[in-house]
Amino acid sequence: MAIPAVSSLPEIQEIPDTWRQKHCETQRVLRRRSKLLISAVTECVSVLCDPEASIVADLAYQHTVANPVRFSGIGVHTGVQARVAVLPAPAGAGLVYVRTDVQDRDNRIAVSGEAVCKTQLGTVITNAAGVTVATIEHLMAALVMSGVDNAVIEIDGPEMPIMDGSSLDFIRGLDRAGVRRQGALRQVIEIIDVIEVIEGDKRATLRPSDGFEVAFEIAFGSRAIGRQAVDLRMDPAAFRRELADCRTFGFLHEVEALRAMGLARGGSMDNAVVIDGDEIMNPEGLRRPDEFVRHKALDAIGDLYVLGAPVLGRFEGVLAGHALNNALVRALLATPHAWRLRTLAPELAEAV
Numbered sequence: 600m601a602i603p604a605v606s607s608l609p610e611i612q613e614i615p616d617t618w619r620q621k622h623c624e625t626q627r628v629l630r631r632r633s634k635l636l637i638s639a640v641t642e643c644v645s646v647l648c649d650p651e652a653s654i655v656a657d658l659a660y661q662h663t664v665a666n667p668v669r670f671s672g673i674g675v676h677t678g679v680q681a682r683v684a685v686l687p688a689p690a691g692a693g694l695v696y697v698r699t700d701v702q703d704r705d706n707r708i709a710v711s712g713e714a715v716c717k718t719q720l721g722t723v724i725t726n727a728a729g730v731t732v733a734t735i736e737h738l739m740a741a742l743v744m745s746g747v748d749n750a751v752i753e754i755d756g757p758e759m760p761i762m763d764g765s766s767l768d769f770i771r772g773l774d775r776a777g778v779r780r781q782g783a784l785r786q787v788i789e790i791i792d793v794i795e796v797i798e799g800d801k802r803a804t805l806r807p808s809d810g811f812e813v814a815f816e817i818a819f820g821s822r823a824i825g826r827q828a829v830d831l832r833m834d835p836a837a838f839r840r841e842l843a844d845c846r847t848f849g850f851l852h853e854v855e856a857l858r859a860m861g862l863a864r865g866g867s868m869d870n871a872v873v874i875d876g877d878e879i880m881n882p883e884g885l886r887r888p889d890e891f892v893r894h895k896a897l898d899a900i901g902d903l904y905v906l907g908a909p910v911l912g913r914f915e916g917v918l919a920g921h922a923l924n925n926a927l928v929r930a931l932l933a934t935p936h937a938w939r940l941r942t943l944a945p946e947l948a949e950a951v
Contacts (some may be wrong), residue, residue, distance in 0.1 A: 616777075646742070660782070662778040663781060664779070667798045667813045669683065672760030672761060675870060677758045684752070685738075687750065692750075714908055720921070722734065722901070731757060733759065735901070738901070746842075753921065784943075787941055788906055789807075790808070790911065791938055791939060792807070796930050801919055802917040803914070805913065815830075822877050827892035844887075845868070845887065846894060848873070850875075868880060912938075916940055
């Protein structure tokens with residue numbers, strides 16, 4: 600192939616000024632966008648390298664569910680089907696249960712330590728009109744361990760669905776719904792002195808701590824359970840990892856007596872670990888070797904959240920149950936010198 604002589608090459612035209620201006624403007628836009636991208640990446644890296652500051656700032660504010668979330672199922676004690684909707688609520692509203700099936704009187708129950716009216720094999724809350732909602736503890740544990748301060752919980756029956764006997768379905772639903780930060784600072788209950796209730800060999804205690812810790816011990820004559828203990832430092836991730844899937848349990852020989860008392864009418868191996876003598880009756884067995892004591896810890900977390908604020912302290916339960924957990928809540932309310940309400944980051948108050 601012949602190479603053309605230089606003189607025969609086409610003349611290179613001069614680039615018009617308008618093209619040159621457009622090119623320069625494009626370069627300026629690209630440089631500006633690059634700087635913004637670098638700034639954003641730098642900010643993300645700084646948060647990842649120093650997550651504590653970001654986490655503390657987020658924990659300092661109240662949250663509600665970002666989207667409604669719904670559950671349905673049978674009540675373990677009443678045997679009554681119920682549908683539940685957890686809905687967003689304004690900052691400062693707290694947790695309020697609404698019995699949508701009750702229309703002839705006040706059907707709203709604001710969660711508080713004083714609202715608890717029964718604690719036999721579950722926690723029941725009531726209002727001045729005598730309207731109740733039973734077995735709230737598993738949802739309450741899921742709410743506090745999802746950082747939900749404010750929500751309306753609508754229910755069309757007398758008892759929360761037991762689901763699979765743990766908090767797992769509630770946690771999964773809340774995780775799908777997400778949480779939304781609100782423009783008010785969160786208060787926590789900081790334990791500053793020991794609070795303790797003792798009944799025979801049973802004990803429930805709150806002690807000062809720089810975090811939220813839960814320790815529990817149980818002892819049963821059945822070799823299926825025996826003596827078990829757990830001691831955990833709690834946060835949302837730890838709850839999901841260590842406790843959320845641990846189910847409630849009961850003994851086969853107690854079922855008929857409980858049903859005669861109006862309890863356990865919806866209980867089955869679909870929603871509880873059932874023990875017969877020294878044997879586990881559930882075909883799938885246990886989810887964890889110490890599932891029993893871990894469920895007791897889960898219950899305690901839910902029972903404490905009737906206080907309406909997360910606890911900054913260490914809970915210790917020895918052979919305790921709902922009754923003693925609630926006695927501890929009432930002891931706390933009766934000894935205001937042993938605790939204080941505290942914001943996690945008071946310096947953020949100016950930004951609210």
